[in-house]
Amino acid sequence: MPGGRPKKEIDYKVVKELANIQCTQEEIASVLNISVRTLQRDEEFCRIYKNGMDNGKMSLRRMQWGAAKQGNTTMLVWLGKQYLGQTDKQDVTNEIKANDFTESMKDFVGKLWQPLMVLCGRWYYDFSRCYLVRKTQRFN
Helix, strand or coil, X not given: CCCCCCCCCCCHHHHHHHHHCCCCHHHHHHHHCCCHHHHHHCHHHHHHHHHHHHHHHHHHHHHHHHXXXXXXXXXXXXXXXXXXXXXXXXXXXXXXCXXXXXXXXXXXXXXXXXXXXXXXXXXXXXXXCCEEEECCCCCC
């Protein structure tokens, strides 16, 4: 008389249906009330699972191509990005005139360092040279 638990029966038809809709092995194990490890040790499960996953992907791809052929522009754009390497073109131009930039920086730094000048009284921003200067104090 063999020992151990009785072998769990795997419903391969259910496995194929679930794999066709891209269920994970964990989800299939939960539906069948079998551990994932038990499923992974079964060669027939592995074969049917891979076959089902592949068939599900092919079916999904077939539907996407069908939608694109019917004129679904969103699907056409998505397929173009996936299979043709197409991307959205984004024109970014950063045209800043030197004088505008200098004036903007003077305003920014002036606002930034104004509280420091008031609090410390030892620093000031020299706009003619565009940098922060420390006041020197002489004691007599």
